[in-house]
Every structure is written in structure tokens, then in C-alpha cells.
Amino acid sequence: DAGITQSPRHKVTETGTPVTLRCHQTENHRYMYWYRQDPGHGLRLIHYSYGVKDTDKGEVSDGYSVSRSKTEDFLLTLESATSSQTSVYFCAISEAARGYGYTFGSGTRLTVV
Amino acid sequence: DQQVKQNSPSLSVQEGRISILNCDYTNSMFDYFLWYKKYPAEGPTFLISISSIKDKNEDGRFTVFLNKSAKHLSLHIVPSQPGDSAVYFCAAYGNKLVFGAGTILRVKS
Numbered sequence: 269d270a271g272i273t274q275s276p277r278h279k280v281t282e283t284g285t286p287v288t289l290r291c292h293q294t295e296n297h298r299y300m301y302w303y304r305q306d307p308g309h310g311l312r313l314i315h316y317s318y319g320v321k322d323t324d325k326g327e328v329s330d331g332y333s334v335s336r337s338k339t340e341d342f343l344l345t346l347e348s349a350t351s352s353q354t355s356v357y358f359c360a361i362s363e364a365a366r367g368y369g370y371t372f373g374s375g376t377r378l379t380v381v
Numbered sequence: 382d383q384q385v386k387q388n389s390p391s392l393s394v395q396e397g398r399i400s401i402l403n404c405d406y407t408n409s410m411f412d413y414f415l416w417y418k419k420y421p422a423e424g425p426t427f428l429i430s431i432s433s434i435k436d437k438n439e440d441g442r443f444t445v446f447l448n449k450s451a452k453h454l455s456l457h458i459v460p461s462q463p464g465d466s467a468v469y470f471c472a473a474y475g476n477k478l479v480f481g482a483g484t485i486l487r488v489k490s
Binding site: 309366 | 423
């Protein structure tokens, strides 16, 4: 087990409400990522972090924000959830910016009604 | 615009036969390619990779082939087993990992 956990595993929320997903790692890896998985699109990068307080946008960052105040935690916030944000969200970690790929968490299934 | 494309949404193969999953890419700057496997309710897990300086990499039953001129790679699974039934994602390194849409592989016993 790579020591990466996501919480919650499932969540149903109403349109317009804020939602925060948490990713926690025990590997002390520098890089952390948030992806969303949707049918026909595969995995798309939302935001990533290359260190504490260092974050940057991915290809589908609109409507999302992130924070990383500690090495082990990377939070993804939907400021005002919309139905288009219904998805499965995966956190990933990596030791280096490039290498043998990323290690993924088990995912959070978010439904916005 | 998808830079990594997996044009076959699904593939069904008989146990013991070869499974061939295909992936095309458009960005000539990609220099490292990976395949991930994903079971339901789990995160993707790394399967096999290949650098652009090679054209083949083998790991047990899994072999990845890279054709740089065609910007095409493929994953061969021989022999296929029912436990191989999963979603397979092709991914490529540009600045960060870019993933294809995935192919659902079903191996029938």
C-alpha cells in the first residue's frame, strides 16, 4: 500500500454548496495531483502541487481551488458545486516530477444534485 | 483536444488469447509512456512503461511497443486471463502525465 488515502469515499451534495475533498499521504512525496475521471475523457488534471504552498492549475481547473499547508495533505475545494462537477476524483502522488508515474488513491465519488 | 487517444472504448478477448490495446498521441514532445490498469472502485495502478529511446519493453505477460514515427503505442497481453479484465489507460509525459480515455478489457473464460 502506497500510503495515500482520500476522504470521503462517497459524497452527495447539493448544487451551490461548497465541498472539500481531502488527500492524505504518508510517503513524504513532494508532488501531489488531483484528477477527475469521466466517461470518454479518461483522467484529466485539475490542479497539482510541487511543494507546501506551491500549487498550479491543470487543464480543467475552473471552479476548483486547492491548498497544501502540509506535505502530507492536499485539499481540493469546489467553491460552489455544479452538476458538471459530478465525477470520480483521484488524488495522486509522486516523488519526482518525472519518473515511473504516479501512485493513485482509491478515489472519491462525488454526486452533485 | 485530446493529446492521447484510445480509440477503442472496449475490447473482448477469450481467455488464453492475446489482448492488444492501442494508443495514439499527437504531441511529439512526449518522451515517456505508461500504461495503467484500473479495477472498479480502485485507483489506477502502474502496469508498464516505455521510454521514447526504445521500441519495446516486456514484463512477464505484458509487452508495450512504441512506434514513434506513427506516434502509436500498443500493449500486448499474452496469454490473457480473466483477472486482466479492467480499464486500461495509456498515459504520456509532457510536463505532466496526460491520460487517454481508457479501454475496457473483458477477458472471457
